[in-house]
Amino acid sequence: QVQLQESGPGLVKPSETLSLTCAVSGHSITTASYWGWIRQPPGKGLEWIGSVYYTGRLSYSPSFSSRITISLDSSENEFSLKMTALTAADTAVYYCARDTSGFLEWWEWGRGTLVTVSS
Amino acid sequence: QSALTQPASVSGSPGQSISISCIGSSRDVGGYDYVSWYQHHPGKAPKLMIYDVSKRPSGVSNRFSGSKSGNTASLTISGLQPDDEAVYYCCSYAGSYFFGYFGGGTKLTVL
Numbered sequence: 001q002v003q004l005q006e007s008g009p010g011l012v013k014p015s016e017t018l019s020l021t022c023a024v025s026g027h028s029i030t031t032a033s034y035w036g037w038i039r040q041p042p043g044k045g046l047e048w049i050g051s052v053y054y055t056g057r058l059s060y061s062p063s064f065s066s067r068i069t070i071s072l073d074s075s076e077n078e079f080s081l082k083m084t085a086l087t088a089a090d091t092a093v094y095y096c097a098r099d100t101s102g103f104l105e106w107w108e109w110g111r112g113t114l115v116t117v118s119s
Numbered sequence: 120q121s122a123l124t125q126p127a128s129v130s131g132s133p134g135q136s137i138s139i140s141c142i143g144s145s146r147d148v149g150g151y152d153y154v155s156w157y158q159h160h161p162g163k164a165p166k167l168m169i170y171d172v173s174k175r176p177s178g179v180s181n182r183f184s185g186s187k188s189g190n191t192a193s194l195t196i197s198g199l200q201p202d203d204e205a206v207y208y209c210c211s212y213a214g215s216y217f218f219g220y221f222g223g224g225t226k227l228t229v230l
Contacts (some may be wrong), residue, residue, distance in 0.1 A: 104219035
């Protein structure tokens with residue numbers, strides 16, 4: 001059973017960089033899967049941010065591509081998201097999830113972590 | 120980038136059937152057979168209920184079914200149960216540039 005768990009700071013200041021990590025258990029991140037980040041701003045719907053294939057190939061949403069980096073850490077069996085130049089609009093619950101096909105069909109999700117951008 | 124359009128809320132009584140629509144375009148829902156649906160109870164991880172438009176993952180009740188006609192996908196839940204009360208999201212693949220979109224979510228209330 002694949003399980004994912006997000007971790008990171010709950011509060012980030014405007015203009016700073018957000019760093020989130022997703023710890024994966026029950027499945028090696030170096031075997032065929034896509035590992036992705038999705039967020040939900042308060043009162044709004046879900047937004048796909050980007051994904052990394054187990055080979056390291058990256059897919060980023062055009063809405064975020066200029067300010068995000070997603071990477072794998074096989075030694076820790078986790079993957080991470082870095083997002084720069086944060087504003088209040090980036091306040092959201094951030095989820096990590098696994099996609100087996102590359103067509104944005106998310107088979108397992110973490111419970112999410114709330115990130116608030118405020119001074 | 121635009122999200123897929125879902126009704127904000129639907130409701131039904133136990134035992135009844137309801138459908139939730141997910142309206143997209145020919146660039147997403149209408150162009151690919153990669154529509155998925157998720158059930159989200161507050162504070163929990165979202166759960167995949169339907170993938171590839173109409174397929175159910177192992178362990179998902181056959182009371183949940185998916186379909187697509189043109190640019191509109193639908194999730195139907197039959198024999199409503201109290202535990203079905205949740206927010207439901209659709210998601211569609213949209214090609215190798217935009218990749219995909221989610222709907223805004225539909226809150227299902229079981230009366």
